[in-house]
Amino acid sequence: MLKIGITGQNGFVGNHLYNTLGLFPDEFERVDFDKSFFENQQQLDAFVKQCDVIVHLAAMNRHESQEVIYATNLDLVEKLVSSLERTQSKPHLLFSSSSQEERDNLYGKSKKEGRELFVNWAGRNETKFTGLIIPNVFGPFGKPNYNSFVATFCHKLTHNEIPTIDVDGEVKLIYVGELVQEIISQIRTGNSESELIISHTSTHKVSEVLAKLNYYKQTYFDKGEIPVLDTTFDLNLFNTFRCYFDIQNHYPVKFVQHTDPRGAFVEVIRLGVGGQVSFSTTVPGITRGNHYHTRKIERFAVIKGKALIQLRKIGTDEVFNFYLDGDEPAYVDMPIWYTHNIKNIGDEDLYTNFWINEPYNPQDADTYFVEV
Known part of the structure; x- marks a missing residue:
């Protein structure tokens, strides 16, 4: 079993990588990292000595001063190299560099020079190093105004703000889940490559991405309709958008109920x-569920009885509780990476409709059981 440590494990990519490695408990053991380790030699050395693989993701992406970004990122690399030298550790080291290496900015320069420092360390110590040249990454839980323009747009559209485009250029993109799979593939193969260019999986103008997100807002956020999703990029972008809702205040969403002398009619989903x-x-x-998905879109619609639906984002402790009653039919949608359940809290049978965007496949269920 490989022991894997991730500097920056609580960051955007780091958190996704950490959680995904947790899906393979028989293959990988995660060595926990905290950013305070960089300020404590003893703790950093203890972390380094445990690891068979270190994925160095810790970095500063944005700051008012480019000089601060440059100095911070090189300082993190130098501290990690010093720890590796002190402890005489030789893990397989993977480093997230950027396609901005060749641009005329200090962020790109800090990434390129940091990669060169790791290459020199690996050469001196005859150990493995993989320098990943990564395009623009988007996905759930990225910080708006920091990680990606996609995160910024998603946050604004779901919080009553209007996104604006500064430069409408073409952007090469990769979904964070696709990047994580590539990193895990490199861990498994164990190859050493000082400059490995990670291919982008789509190219879009900024205005094209915003147009899609506006479509998701109008159809899904405002009306509850699952939009047309023609491509894998569309599904990934839509799942990203869904993760920026203020779910505490958005759900449960009440259905429009039509009644006449025959009874009631409710449209569950378009x-x-x-x-x-x-x-x-x-x-x-009885409680059903207590599992989560990493790609599936799912809706729970209560039409009779009383239910408690609970959601908790993986890696966090906060539980969101939603009480639904069939007298006022309503639904809750399940964001990806949120474990969820539904419990009958009434005195009669609970009637629930479930919709999921792909039929169940036991060979690729995308269903991971974790108690809320």
Whole structure:
């Protein structure tokens, strides 16, 4: 079993990598890292000595001063190299550099010079190093105004703000989940490559991305309709958008209920995509679920009885509780990377409709069981 440490494990890419490695408990053991280790030689050395693999992701992306970015990023590299030298450790080291290496800015310069320092360390110590040249990364939980223009747009559209475009250029993009899979692939193969260019998976003008996000806002955020998702990029962008909701205040969303002497009619979901619709009854006191998905879109719609739906983002402790009652039919959608359940808290059977955007496949279920 490989022991893997991630500097910057609580950052955007680091958190996704950390959580994804956790899906393979028989293959990888995660060595926890905290940014305070960089200020404590003893703790940094203890971390380094444990690791078979270190993925160095810790870095400063944005600051008012380019000089501060440059100095900070090189300082982190130098501290890690010094620790490796002191402890005589020889892990496989992977470093996240950037396609900005060749641009005329100090962030790109800090990445290029940092990679060169690691190359020299690996050469002196005859150990493995992989320098990843990474394009623009987007995905769930990135910080607006910091990690990506996609994060900024998503946050603004879901918080009553209007995004603006500074420069409408073409951007080469990779989804964070795709990047994480590439990093894990490099860990598994164990190859040494000082300059490994990670291919982007899509190219879009900034205005094209904003147009898609505006479409998601109008169809999904405002109306609850699952939009047309023609490509893998569309699915990844939509799942990214969904993770910027203030879910505490957005859910549960009440359905429009039409009644007449015959009874009531409720439209549960409008689809621009296919998927699978299910129906369940749950006896009082029983809980279903306690699992999460990394790509699937899912809706729970309560049409009769009383239910408690709970969500918790993986890696956090905060639990969101939503109380639904069939007398006022409503739904809650499940963001990716949120474990969720539904419990019958009433005295009669609970009736629930479930929709998910892809039929269940036991060979690729994308369903991971974790208690909320």
